[in-house]
Amino acid sequence: MITFAIVLSIVLLFVILFLLFRIGTLASIFRGSSERAPGTTKTSNRVNSTLLLLFLVGGGAAFIWSFADSWEGMNLPVASVHGTWTDSLFWTTMIVIGIVFAITQVLLFYYSYKYQHKDNKRAYYYPHNNKLEIIWTMIPAVVMALLVFAGWKTWTKITSAAPESAVVVEVMGKQFNWMVRYPGQDGQLGVSKTTLIDATNEFGIDFSDPSAKDDFIPNQIHVPVGKPVLLKIRSRDVIHSVFLPHFRLKMDAVPGMPTSFWFVPTKTTAEMRTETGNPDFNYELACAELCGRGHFAMRFMLVVDEPAEYEAWLAEQKPFVEQNPGVMAKFATEAPQDLALDAKPGEKAEEDKTEL
Numbered sequence: 001m002i003t004f005a006i007v008l009s010i011v012l013l014f015v016i017l018f019l020l021f022r023i024g025t026l027a028s029i030f031r032g033s034s035e036r037a038p039g040t041t042k043t044s045n046r047v048n049s050t051l052l053l054l055f056l057v058g059g060g061a062a063f064i065w066s067f068a069d070s071w072e073g074m075n076l077p078v079a080s081v082h083g084t085w086t087d088s089l090f091w092t093t094m095i096v097i098g099i100v101f102a103i104t105q106v107l108l109f110y111y112s113y114k115y116q117h118k119d120n121k122r123a124y125y126y127p128h129n130n131k132l133e134i135i136w137t138m139i140p141a142v143v144m145a146l147l148v149f150a151g152w153k154t155w156t157k158i159t160s161a162a163p164e165s166a167v168v169v170e171v172m173g174k175q176f177n178w179m180v181r182y183p184g185q186d187g188q189l190g191v192s193k194t195t196l197i198d199a200t201n202e203f204g205i206d207f208s209d210p211s212a213k214d215d216f217i218p219n220q221i222h223v224p225v226g227k228p229v230l231l232k233i234r235s236r237d238v239i240h241s242v243f244l245p246h247f248r249l250k251m252d253a254v255p256g257m258p259t260s261f262w263f264v265p266t267k268t269t270a271e272m273r274t275e276t277g278n279p280d281f282n283y284e285l286a287c288a289e290l291c292g293r294g295h296f297a298m299r300f301m302l303v304v305d306e307p308a309e310y311e312a313w314l315a316e317q318k319p320f321v322e323q324n325p326g327v328m329a330k331f332a333t334e335a336p337q338d339l340a341l342d343a344k345p346g347e348k349a350e351e352d353k354t355e356l
């Protein structure tokens with residue numbers, strides 16, 4: 001115990017001596033002395049400035065390598081009309097800010113080296129220059145304004161209303177998978193209510209609504225190439241995010257607030273298989289929101305068909321009620337009020353539908 005106390009006292013003594021030494025150095029700096037305390041900064045100045053230069057070269061090389069290495073993973077082939085707009089906007093912005101980034105970083109580290117402290121050198125006093133201030137304020141302001149304007153124009157085009165002829169697909173996120181619903185022959189999605197959700201009727205479709213009778217729920221999304229597709233997106237529990245990377249499509253699925261996104265696919269799955277040289281290629285709908293434990297499992301397949309193939313697939317699909325005749329029982333017994341709504345073509349029902 002005594003030994004421990006002695007060792008501790010010696011250590012503390014050294015710490016105190018070191019701190020006194022540091023205070024002496026700081027005091028000499030505050031007194032305005034340009035002389036360094038002996039042995040303190042001369043070496044560390046040179047070492048630090050050289051390390052900064054090495055960091056510039058090493059860090060720069062690592063930066064370029066990481067870009068080159070993950071290039072393919074980051075730049076998936078694009079397969080939608082708006083995807084090419086998004087890509088060109090992204091790369092324009094990337095190049096502009098990349099140039100500025102490279103110049104500022106190189107100067108930052110190089111100047112740290114070049115202007116390291118030297119005893120016989122005093123800093124040049126240069127407090128103000130209006131012309132310079134105007135130049136370095138105006139140029140970034142104008143460039144940023146142009147980028148924002150280009151982005152706003154592209155975003156307006158992408159998020160404009162979908163054409164009337166668009167193929168409508170409802171996508172619903174839930175913990176933990178995606179479900180999709182097509183409106184069937186009549187082109188109208190039936191009304192759905194959260195209160196009607198149960199183990200079979202996972203969408204909560206109100207089957208007393210006539211337009212729900214032909215809705216079908218497939219286990220893959222099929223869309224025709226070259227035709228507009230409108231995704232009506234909603235969530236049953238938490239926030240999910242519809243992410244179709246090849247179409248540059250990402251839209252949150254928010255409970256209680258239906259969202260939508262429309263796009264025009266430009267390459268069929270078969271064409272993509274040839275392009276990527278991967279016979280197993282498939283478009284994939286993933287969830288881009290960390291939505292819980294099973295988030296990783298939210299994977300759904302999307303197939304882009306030639307229009308004729310798409311029609312054939314559509315013809316094969318069976319309405320949900322036909323596949324699950326049991327679900328109708330619930331609506332047959334509960335029907336009186338709902339049927340009354342159906343009797344006079346319901347404004348209420350119409351209202352619910354447009355919300356989706």
Ligand SMILES: [Cu+2]
Nearest residue numbers: 240287291298
């Ligand atoms: Cu999710």
